[in-house]
Amino acid sequence: xxxxxxKNTNISDLPPNNESIDIPFDNQNVExxxxxxxxxxxxxxxxxxxxxCAGMIRDVKIRLPYYLSDWKxxxxxxxxxxxxxxxxxxxxxxxxxxxxLYLRSNHYYGVNEALLASALGG
Amino acid sequence: MTFFFSGIVFGVLAVQPISIVxxxxxxxxxxxxxxxxxxxxxxxxxxxxxxxVAIWAAILHWLIAIFNLVTYVRYMTNFTAEIFGFxxxxxxxxxxxxxxxxxxxxxxxxxxxxxxxxxxxFFSYWVLTHVSQSGYFTRTIRDFLIDYAMIICVIxxxxxxxxxxxxxxxxxxxxxxxTAYQPTVSTRSWFVNPSDLSVGYVFIAIxxxxxxxxxxxxxxxxxxxxxxxxxxxLRKPAGFHWDFFLLGWTTIIAGFLGxxxxxxxxxxxxxxxxxLGQWKIVQPAExxxxxxxxxxxxxxxxxxxxSLVKIKEQRFTNTxxxxxxxxxxxxxxxxxxALISRAVLAGVFIAIGWGSIEVSAITRQALxxxxxxxxxxxxxxxxxxSRKKIFLYTLTMLISFGALFGISQTIAAIGFPILVLLxxxxxxxxxxxxxxxxxLNILDSPVASTLPLDSIGxxxxxxxxx
Numbered sequence: 001x002x003x004x005x006x007k008n009t010n011i012s013d014l015p016p017n018n019e020s021i022d023i024p025f026d027n028q029n030v031e032x033x034x035x036x037x038x039x040x041x042x043x044x045x046x047x048x049x050x051x052x053c054a055g056m057i058r059d060v061k062i063r064l065p066y067y068l069s070d071w072k073x074x075x076x077x078x079x080x081x082x083x084x085x086x087x088x089x090x091x092x093x094x095x096x097x098x099x100x101l102y103l104r105s106n107h108y109y110g111v112n113e114a115l116l117a118s119a120l121g122g
Numbered sequence: 123m124t125f126f127f128s129g130i131v132f133g134v135l136a137v138q139p140i141s142i143v144x145x146x147x148x149x150x151x152x153x154x155x156x157x158x159x160x161x162x163x164x165x166x167x168x169x170x171x172x173x174x175v176a177i178w179a180a181i182l183h184w185l186i187a188i189f190n191l192v193t194y195v196r197y198m199t200n201f202t203a204e205i206f207g208f209x210x211x212x213x214x215x216x217x218x219x220x221x222x223x224x225x226x227x228x229x230x231x232x233x234x235x236x237x238x239x240x241x242x243x244f245f246s247y248w249v250l251t252h253v254s255q256s257g258y259f260t261r262t263i264r265d266f267l268i269d270y271a272m273i274i275c276v277i278x279x280x281x282x283x284x285x286x287x288x289x290x291x292x293x294x295x296x297x298x299x300x301t302a303y304q305p306t307v308s309t310r311s312w313f314v315n316p317s318d319l320s321v322g323y324v325f326i327a328i329x330x331x332x333x334x335x336x337x338x339x340x341x342x343x344x345x346x347x348x349x350x351x352x353x354x355x356l357r358k359p360a361g362f363h364w365d366f367f368l369l370g371w372t373t374i375i376a377g378f379l380g381x382x383x384x385x386x387x388x389x390x391x392x393x394x395x396x397x398l399g400q401w402k403i404v405q406p407a408e409x410x411x412x413x414x415x416x417x418x419x420x421x422x423x424x425x426x427x428x429s430l431v432k433i434k435e436q437r438f439t440n441t442x443x444x445x446x447x448x449x450x451x452x453x454x455x456x457x458x459x460a461l462i463s464r465a466v467l468a469g470v471f472i473a474i475g476w477g478s479i480e481v482s483a484i485t486r487q488a489l490x491x492x493x494x495x496x497x498x499x500x501x502x503x504x505x506x507x508s509r510k511k512i513f514l515y516t517l518t519m520l521i522s523f524g525a526l527f528g529i530s531q532t533i534a535a536i537g538f539p540i541l542v543l544l545x546x547x548x549x550x551x552x553x554x555x556x557x558x559x560x561x562l563n564i565l566d567s568p569v570a571s572t573l574p575l576d577s578i579g580x581x582x583x584x585x586x587x588x
Contacts, residue, residue: 046363047193047579055190059361059577063137066358070139070437079438081269082397086142087443088272089390091450093214093474094145095459096467099297100217101382102306104154106161108168110306111299111459113381114145115451120372121143121384122130122444 094118131372133441137361137577140433141346141386142394142440143372147213148341148538149334149382155535156330169310169380170318171327176377177316178331179338183370186339192362194546195343196578199585201553201566202545203344204483205519209526210388211482214475221468225294235283235292236465243279243469244476247271251477261401261428269397272470279466295464302453305380314380334373336539338385342369345386349395350574352567356395358435360574389478398439400432484523487516487565503564511557515565518553550584 046055091114098114132143153172160166186192222240226233253259254268267274284290300306319327343362350356369385376383404427449455479485490504491513498505504512522545530538553562568581575581 046190046577049189049191051190052188055192055363055577056187056361056367059137059364062359062577063361063364070358070435072436076434078398078400078434079436081265082394082434083439083442083446085269085272085397086390086394086439087446088276089393089474090142090144090387090443091447092272092276092462092467092470093147093390095297095462096217096221096470097145097147097150099464099467100220101150101154102298105157105168108157108307108380109153109382111297111456112302112304112306112451115447116379117376117381117384118144119444119447119451120131120376120379120381121145121386122133122441122447 090118091115130441130444131368133437133444136368137364138346138349139437139440140349140391140395140435141365142390143384143386144390145382145384146341146387147210147217148337149385151530151535151538152334152337153382155533158533159536166323167318169314170316171323172380173314173316173377174319174324174327175330175334176373176383178328179334180370180374182331182335183338183366183373186335187363187367187370190363192343192366193578195347195362196575196580196582197546197550197585198344198347198569199549199566200483200569201519201549203348203569205522205526205545206344206542207348207388207478208482208484208523211475211478212523212527213530214471214478218468218471218475221464221471225465228295231292232294235289235294236468239279239283239294239463239465240468240472242282243275243466244472246278247275247469247473248476250274276462276466276470279469280462283463283465297459297462297464297467299456299460302456303451310380312379314378333536333539334383336543338369338373340539340542341388342366342386345388345391347569347574348388349391350570351392352571353430354395354433355430356433356435356573360577362577389474394439395433398434399430400434401428402431403427404429484516484519487512491516507561507564511561512565514556554584
């Protein structure tokens with residue numbers, strides 16, 4: 001995780017990392033906003049309808065350097081527990097809604113559809 | 123194999139893997155309202171119609187992503203996000219109550235059993251999640267409780283209805299399941315044939331597609347924003363355009379498979395970020411300077427504060443939960459799901475719905491209005507503005523919520539997405555006339571910090587705090 005900062009090339013306004021935890025987070029946001037105010041060329045291509053795909057290209061370009069680190073196997077207990085927690089928070093309400101939809105749409109959608117839709121998003 | 127490839131799109135490909143994408147209440151509302159409208163003409167094959175809606179909607183999603191129109195999401199503030207969060211919470215609770223009423227329709231014994239299970243579930247889930255925010259037990263136990271609260275409660279209260287004797291003999295309604303890996307309508311294959319639809323209806327599908335797109339434009343982006351809200355110390359950049367483009371793909375795949383279209387879920391996204399948080403004890407300032415070596419007795423130490431220092435941003439949680447969904451579609455797991463009673467699902471609805479409402483700004487402001495001023499925290503920023511203004515602001519939010527909630531009870535629910543999108547210009551144009559910018563700075567704030575907002579062009583000038 002430490003090499004994140006060195007890899008970062010495009011954005012200048014990364015929030016300070018966790019080493020500076022003694023600063024309240026509000027202050028950090030104020031700092032960031034000041035930085036952007038001075039940067040007059042802020043509104044760029046990806047907010048304008050005249051540059052098709054600029055937004056998507058920007059998104060992929062800016063995230064790609066982090067892609068490998070997203071997958072770097074950090075087998076920590078937190079990841080495991082979070083997976084279990086979010087799985088149930090996602091599926092149990094989906095099952096409940098599928099029951100509601102099952103009754104209201106003349107049985108067109110059921111549990112299988114709800115689970116597959118959740119998996120499709122994933 | 124199709125299942126595997128269609129699965130886990132957002133976990134693997136999204137720029138924001140923090141957003142949990144799944145099947146949600148609003149799309150359920152959209153699907154059955156469309157069904158009610160379409161089924162008036164029994165000639166129309168419903169799933170083929172929904173497939174065409176998905177095709178048009180996907181095209182609109184791609185156009186929006188290509189022409190950078192997602193950028194207007196930057197005008198969304200907490201005003202809109204909080205009303206929407208409150209609305210989603212209220213719909214959850216309403217559905218829960220509906221389930222209980224359905225049990226009462228069968229027999230009153232089932233009804234009362236259902237009330238017992240649902241509120242038992244709600245109470246135990248509420249206690250478990252609140253203990254985790256309290257100072258009881260140790261950090262490890264508290265983390266355990268919040269991570270497994272949902273499954274503990276589901277297992278306990280589902281089992282509760284099986285306790286032999288009076289409880290079991292109530293025989294309350296359970297979740298209906300069908301054959302594993304087969305569509306619920308057993309006569310169809312997974313692939314919906316769009317050519318079943320007559321040409322006229324292909325074009326009738328367009329207005330429905332516009333409404334789905336409007337709904338997802340709002341729902342998906344507001345969920346992604348709240349998952350990256352200001353108080354989370356996120357370090358990896360966001361990308362709203364790309365994710366909206368991907369959402370077009372999941373919509374069209376879902377259309378062809380005859381599924382309800384998935385999108386990012388309002389309470390679940392923020393819960394995901396919460397689940398990935400790392401908390402550390404931050405030493406009070408005076409403790410950091412080593413002074414005389416006085417050993418302080420444990421009980422005399424100042425209370426130590428935990429603070430959120432890091433979010434584990436990765437793709438495992440999102441991808442794995444999608445894969446587990448696929449695994450649980452197999453027979454044995456489906457049989458487990460079939461043990462869950464409808465009353466437990468009612469409890470889940472009420473518990474999650476209340477979770478949203480409890481932390482909502484609407485609730486907080488309403489409570490502040492009735493609180494004795496002497497009991498307000500001295501640094502509460504709301505003290506800087508007159509109560510009349512807080513009252514007006516809260517009332518505006520409540521009326522907006524009431525309009526959203528009202529429309530979704532009728533067949534006009536189909537127009538819900540337009541109404542919810544109107545809240546954004548309402549905030550920018552009307553609210554700025556009713557309140558001064560100082561008041562709005564205190565009452566309202568941008569949802570996310572500058573890092574996620576960078577993708578959509580940063581804060582607009584209207585919302586900048588001077």
